[in-house]
Amino acid sequence: xxxxxxxxxxxxxxxxxxHLADIETDLLAIEKAGANIDENLVNKVFRxxxxxxxxxxxxxxxxxxxxxxxxxxxLGMIRSRKLVPNPEIVNVLLQGSDKLEYMINxxxxxxxxxxxxxxxxxxxxxxxxxxxxxxxxxxxxxxxxAAAEPVAQEATIIVQDISVQQPPPTPVxxxxxxxxxxxxxxxxxxxxxxxxxxxxxxxxxxADTSLRVHVSLLDSLMTLAGELVLSRNQLxxxxxxNDLRNAEAVGQRIDLITSELQEAIMLTRMQPIGNVFSKFxxxxxxxxxxxxxxxxxxxxxxxxxxDKTIIESINDPLTHLIRNSVDHGVEMxxxxxxxxxxxxxxxxxxxxxxxxxxxxxxxxxxxxxxGEALAASAISKGLITVEQAQIxxxxxxxxLIFLPGFSMAKKVTDVSGRGVGMDVVKTNxxxxxxxxxxxxxxxxxxxxxxxxxLTLAIIPCQIITTSGERYAIPQVNLEELLRIPxxxxxxxxxxxxxxxxxxxxxxxxxxxxxSDVIEADRSYWDPTEDVQKSDRRDSIADRRGKHSPLFKNxxxxxxxxxxxxxxxxxxxxxxxxxxxxxxxxxxxxxxxxYGLIVDRLxxxxxxxxxxxxxxxxxxxxxxxxTIMGDGRxxxxxxxxxxxxxxxxxxxxxxxxxxxxxxxxxxxxxxxxDRQALLIxxxxxxxxxxxxxxxxxxxxxxxxxxxxxxxGKRVMQYRGGSLALFSVDDISxxxxxxxxxxxxxxxxxxxxxxxxxxxxxxxxxxxxxxxIDGLTLKQPGIMGSIIIDGHTTMxxxxxxxxxxxxxxxxxxxxxxxxxxxTGITPTILIxxxxxxxxxxxxxxxxxxxxxxxxxxxxAIAWDLLQxxxxxxxxxxxxIEMPNMNGFELTETIRKNPAYNKIPIIALTTLAAxxxxxxxxxxxxxxxxIKLDKEKLMTCxxxxxxxxx
Numbered sequence: 001x002x003x004x005x006x007x008x009x010x011x012x013x014x015x016x017x018x019h020l021a022d023i024e025t026d027l028l029a030i031e032k033a034g035a036n037i038d039e040n041l042v043n044k045v046f047r048x049x050x051x052x053x054x055x056x057x058x059x060x061x062x063x064x065x066x067x068x069x070x071x072x073x074x075l076g077m078i079r080s081r082k083l084v085p086n087p088e089i090v091n092v093l094l095q096g097s098d099k100l101e102y103m104i105n106x107x108x109x110x111x112x113x114x115x116x117x118x119x120x121x122x123x124x125x126x127x128x129x130x131x132x133x134x135x136x137x138x139x140x141x142x143x144x145x146a147a148a149e150p151v152a153q154e155a156t157i158i159v160q161d162i163s164v165q166q167p168p169p170t171p172v173x174x175x176x177x178x179x180x181x182x183x184x185x186x187x188x189x190x191x192x193x194x195x196x197x198x199x200x201x202x203x204x205x206x207a208d209t210s211l212r213v214h215v216s217l218l219d220s221l222m223t224l225a226g227e228l229v230l231s232r233n234q235l236x237x238x239x240x241x242n243d244l245r246n247a248e249a250v251g252q253r254i255d256l257i258t259s260e261l262q263e264a265i266m267l268t269r270m271q272p273i274g275n276v277f278s279k280f281x282x283x284x285x286x287x288x289x290x291x292x293x294x295x296x297x298x299x300x301x302x303x304x305x306x307d308k309t310i311i312e313s314i315n316d317p318l319t320h321l322i323r324n325s326v327d328h329g330v331e332m333x334x335x336x337x338x339x340x341x342x343x344x345x346x347x348x349x350x351x352x353x354x355x356x357x358x359x360x361x362x363x364x365x366x367x368x369x370x371g372e373a374l375a376a377s378a379i380s381k382g383l384i385t386v387e388q389a390q391i392x393x394x395x396x397x398x399x400l401i402f403l404p405g406f407s408m409a410k411k412v413t414d415v416s417g418r419g420v421g422m423d424v425v426k427t428n429x430x431x432x433x434x435x436x437x438x439x440x441x442x443x444x445x446x447x448x449x450x451x452x453x454l455t456l457a458i459i460p461c462q463i464i465t466t467s468g469e470r471y472a473i474p475q476v477n478l479e480e481l482l483r484i485p486x487x488x489x490x491x492x493x494x495x496x497x498x499x500x501x502x503x504x505x506x507x508x509x510x511x512x513x514x515s516d517v518i519e520a521d522r523s524y525w526d527p528t529e530d531v532q533k534s535d536r537r538d539s540i541a542d543r544r545g546k547h548s549p550l551f552k553n554x555x556x557x558x559x560x561x562x563x564x565x566x567x568x569x570x571x572x573x574x575x576x577x578x579x580x581x582x583x584x585x586x587x588x589x590x591x592x593x594y595g596l597i598v599d600r601l602x603x604x605x606x607x608x609x610x611x612x613x614x615x616x617x618x619x620x621x622x623x624x625x626t627i628m629g630d631g632r633x634x635x636x637x638x639x640x641x642x643x644x645x646x647x648x649x650x651x652x653x654x655x656x657x658x659x660x661x662x663x664x665x666x667x668x669x670x671x672x673d674r675q676a677l678l679i680x681x682x683x684x685x686x687x688x689x690x691x692x693x694x695x696x697x698x699x700x701x702x703x704x705x706x707x708x709x710x711g712k713r714v715m716q717y718r719g720g721s722l723a724l725f726s727v728d729d730i731s732x733x734x735x736x737x738x739x740x741x742x743x744x745x746x747x748x749x750x751x752x753x754x755x756x757x758x759x760x761x762x763x764x765x766x767x768x769x770x771i772d773g774l775t776l777k778q779p780g781i782m783g784s785i786i787i788d789g790h791t792t793m794x795x796x797x798x799x800x801x802x803x804x805x806x807x808x809x810x811x812x813x814x815x816x817x818x819x820x821t822g823i824t825p826t827i828l829i830x831x832x833x834x835x836x837x838x839x840x841x842x843x844x845x846x847x848x849x850x851x852x853x854x855x856x857x858a859i860a861w862d863l864l865q866x867x868x869x870x871x872x873x874x875x876x877x878i879e880m881p882n883m884n885g886f887e888l889t890e891t892i893r894k895n896p897a898y899n900k901i902p903i904i905a906l907t908t909l910a911a912x913x914x915x916x917x918x919x920x921x922x923x924x925x926x927x928i929k930l931d932k933e934k935l936m937t938c939x940x941x942x943x944x945x946x947x
Contacts, residue, residue: 009107012055016104019048021275023097024282030078031090037078046075052100064103067115070122071096077126092121094282211308213268221268224261231257266455271311273351273358274302279315280322280349287326294344295330301351306358307455313432314360314452317425321362321448322347324422329366329446339443340896341365357476358454363447369440371397378406391550393652398438399591402426430640432456433476433623435588441920451476461607461626463634464585465600467520468532470634472607472626477639479586479593481601486580490542493582496656497550499649500540502584502595508657509586511540511595512646514637518621525599532599540582540597548656587639592650594643609636621645675929676766677794679787680745680758682727683734687792689785690745691930692764694797696753699744706742706757715744717753722746723805726757727795730803731780749801749933750808756797773835779803782930783835798932825872825943826850830860830888831906832880836929840875840906843932847940857883861891864898872946873939874903878918886921893922902942906935 026045030037049072056065071093077083096118103110231254238247277299288295306314330336330345337343348363375389378400389397400406404423429436433453440446453459453476461472462481484492484502492503493511501508515522522535541547584595607626616622623638651657676692705715706724713724724744726736736742737759744755765787771794773783780803782796802809827849831837837853844851852867854860857880864871874892878885885905893899904925905918915926924942927935 009059012059013104013107016052016055017101019051020097020101020104022278023048024094025278027090027093027097028281028285030085031087034086035084037081037085039079042075042079046072046079049075052104061103061107061110063111063113063115064100067096067100067103067118067122070119070126071100073126074122083125089125092118092125096122211268211271217264217267220264221261224257224264227257228254228261262458266307266457269308269455270305271308272302273304273306273311273314273360274299276311276315276318277302277349277351280318283319283322284326284347287323288330291327292332293326293330294333295326296344296346298346298348299350300348304351304353304358305454306452307457309456310432310452313428314450317428317450318349318360318362320422320425322349325362325364325366325446329364331367335367354451356454356460358452360450360452361447362450363445365445368442368444368446369398369401369438370442374398374400378403381405388649391649391651391653393592393650393657395438396591396650396652398440401438402436402591433459433474435476439916439920456609458606458608460604461636462585462604463602463628464514464583464598465525465602466514466518466598467523469520470602470628470632471514471598472605472634472636473585473587473596473639474623474636475604477587477589479588482582482584482586482595483601484582484584489580489582490545493541494546494548495539495541496548496651496654499651501651502582503660504586506661506663507593508651508654508660509593509595510648510651511584511597512642512648513540513597514642517642517646523599548654550651550654550656589640589643592643592648592652594648596639596642607634607636675768675771676764677787677792678745678762678764679792680743680762681737681760682758683737684759686734687787687790688727688758688795689787689792690756690795690797691928693928693931694747696746696748698762699746699755701742701744703740703742713757715755717755722753722755724755724757725800725804727780727800729780730800731778733781733793747797747801749798752808754801754805756795770833771835773838782839823947824848824850825947826852826867826870827939828852828854828860828863828867828871828874830854830857830874830876830880830885832856832877836877836906839930840935843936844875844939847936849939849943856880857885857888857891860888864892864901868897871901873942874901875939876903876905878905878907885923886917889918889923890921902946904935904938904942 023045026041029041030045033041049068053065053068053072056062056068074083074089074093078085078089083089099113099115099118103113231250234250235247235254237243238250280299281297284295284297325347330347331339331341333343336345346365348361350361350363352359371394375384375392375397378384379386379389383403383406384400401422402425406422426436429450429452433456435451437449437451438446439449453474460475462475462478464471464473482502482504494501494503496508500511502511513522514520522537523532524535525531526533583598583601585598585601586593586595609624610626612619612622612625616625620641621638622635624636626634626636628634677689678692678695679687679689681687699717701715707714707716709721714721715724716722722744727733728735736757739759741759743758743760743762745758746753746755748754767785767787771783771785776784776791776793780796780800781793782799783794785792785794827844829837829840829844829851831840831853832855837855841851841853850870852863852871854863857876859882860874860876861883864874874888876885876888880888883891889903889905892901892903899922902924903922904927905923906927906929918926925938927938
């Protein structure tokens with residue numbers, strides 16, 4: 001009988017917590033509506049309190065029953081419009097819901113709780129009287145637990161959950177007339193905990209032990225389990241008959257089923273991040289009132305899903321970051337007014353998917369972070385030295401806030417100033433395999449981005465080999481793989497101070513040998529003999545390479561000293577062999593990137609994470625282990641701790657780093673509009689090119705694989721049919737060469753794959769020549785360019801496909817003039833290249849928009865001022881004379897009359913640094929030139945929001 005009672009009690013707890021899951025958000029919405037109440041919303045909260053009261057009475061939980069009954073009376077009066085909800089009334093109800101949640105989480109001692117301080121104001125509201133406020137509680141209630149997902153439909157089940165039969169509703173006693181207050185309500189302390197990162201003083205909150213799983217998902221699991229059984233039987237049959245020919249097919253089937261089964265099981269653990277986000281409106285509301293600030297919170301992406309373990313672990317770090325934005329980020333209303341800002345601050349909490357990860361962004365429009373001030377504070381606290389601060393980049397200075405003991409608060413309060421918090425945030429995120437990045441501008445605001453894996457159980461990794469052992473590097477930390485041939489080591493690897501670095505797109509990346517950090521023997525892989533050999537080199541850089549001091553006035557070696565040994569090299573030195581090439585894994589930590597030198601780069605794999613044994617847990621360079629396909633163990637590298645262990649520091653602030661960055665910027669300016677193109681042929685005599693970013697993949701086929709169906713060429717492709725075309729279908733060019741071996745260049749147009757037939761040779765090149773948009777222009781050909789002495793025609797894939805398959809574009813968005821206002825949106829284009837300007841203008845006019853053109857940023861700025869009332873959007877190039885795209889954007893954003901206009905930047909080869917710089921000055925979107933479909937989809941989305 002006792003077990004049955006325990007099951008019923010557990011069912012009551014889970015159901016009650018489910019009722020309380022959205023009560024904070026709902027009460028805040030009721031407060032915002034005021035007298036114009038949403039009856040459905042009030043009824044929902046009323047039913048929640050009523051259900052908890054009924055269940056508590058059934059279970060003999062008298063204190064919970066009494067408090068929920070008092071709250072139910074107030075909600076009944078709001079529902080019957082006898083009481084207008086105001087902030088004071090909602091505060092009392094929020095305090096009551098907090099206490100209910102606390103007692104439900106501590107159900108065994110709930111009948112011993114004193115709820116007098118909650119009943120007094122609740123009864124005062126119900127009776128219309130004013131009473132003396134109760135003293136505040138001596139300790140803060142713990143943070144609410146992550147609520148269970150609400151029931152979506154009858155087909156949803158609860159694992160290990162028992163329903164509780166509720167008694168019939170108790171009617172609310174009607175009041176004779178509406179109540180008005182002549183005296184203020186008793187003040188109730190706001191539920192702002194001193195620090196969400198500190199352990200709660202009450203009982204610890206238990207993680208949910210049950211999950212809601214949709215029946216259709218369980219059906220899918222059962223189906224896959226059945227398929228797995230069938231495949232097992234087939235495998236056993238194959239083994240018993242020694243049918244090796246069938247073994248491969250059975251293995252592929254098992255592989256497919258296992259992947260689907262893995263995906264389905266992962267889905268059972270996925271929960272919407274809205275379960276965590278829902279608590280933050282209350283946090284921002286209460287804390288901003290405590291600090292006498294006015295702040296709006298905008299939440300985007302509640303539906304984004306994460307693994308249950310991550311959802312439960314991300315709560316505290318996010319709470320601390322939100323509280324920091326309210327306390328440190330957003331200024332006081334008077335300060336904002338003096339700075340020319342709106343008195344009401346804005347915090348945006350956003351979640352979205354990106355590259356197989358979930359990104360959470362916390363943005364505020366506050367005062368931003370001053371890197372110089374942060375560095376000075378860190379020096380004064382003895383956390384860093386003056387020398388370290390000198391060579392730090394701006395990004396590294398901002399990341400100083402993650403140091404233990406760091407705080408910029410002028411005094412210690414219950415909100416901040418204790419010097420704990422951000423380092424704990426980073427530690428907690430590191431445990432989740434996450435990364436945190438800060439972008440801030442003084443006076444403009446701060447954006448903190450957190451990248452998290454979808455799940456912690458199985459993660460994609462890059463497998464590498466060093467000193468004969470395999471290691472795994474999580475792809476969340478992986479930026480790129482770099483191989484430097486032997487003849488480029490001298491040119492690209494150099495020394496700055498005592499640090500060895502590699503030049504990569506205008507940046508200097510510090511290098512470390514993995515074997516040195518993990519204290520293994522140095523080795524290298526000789527590809528000519530296919531064997532591992534011992535590496536006796538002391539340095540990574542060539543002795544003849546460049547060696548620079550950290551700063552120009554530093555006492556360092558001279559050029560003559562650098563070259564003393566340049567000629568004392570034996571011809572048998574390994575620098576002259578292919579084995580001397582460097583394999584570098586470029587990884588990122590929260591504040592910097594660096595290169596990890598390894599022996600060999602192998603495949604990327606999905607691995608199952610296994611915890612390290614006790615004897616290895618003190619080895620800080622490893623995050624776990626995994627079992628490879630051959631049964632051997634591979635350790636998972638922790639790139640952040642590896643950098644710490646190697647005492648690695650960035651050198652972005654050195655004179656040499658600035659010199660390299662300036663040289664890269666100058667190169668970009670001299671190579672304006674550098675395009676990445678795929679070169680191919682359709683016939684033996686004509687060369688064509690297409691923007692590389694538009695190409696999905698390239699397939700080799702036999703001509704016999706092409707079928708003619710319904711007057712169109714198709715081929716079987718990935719379980720379906722792929723439509724095929726050639727350039728000569730609409731352009732006046734030579735026909736497709738009569739070769740047996742053909743290439744299919746696959747594009748994705750209108751969300752459909754389509755293949756362009758071609759022949760080799762093919763090559764990918766980057767060119768910066770001016771495109772001729774007149775001489776060879778015709779249907780399907782947007783222009784021509786000279787590449788390696790050959791006239792090359794530039795293909796307009798979108799025009800060809802639209803001509804051949806017009807039905808694909810039937811639903812293409814075209815702006816229709818408003819019949820009432822007659823307004824057509826006008827788009828301002830800033831582009832100094834006639835070719836690209838005409839291309840973009842054609843895209844816009846074809847879609848129904850008016851266009852104004854500026855040949856540079858300065859002209860575009862003049863046009864904007866003259867036609868401000870007409871212009872709905874700005875589309876700008878980056879590199880332009882007189883005023884570039886960054887300067888134009890900054891000028892627009894500084895002017896209150898225009899700073900809300902959407903700005904889209906068009907570029908050819910945008911680096912991450914350029915995109916970050918663009919977003920910092922106010923660019924809304926980046927798009928690649930000539931990618932018509934993506935550009936116009938973005939334009940239509942922004943215009944829809946405006947009209």
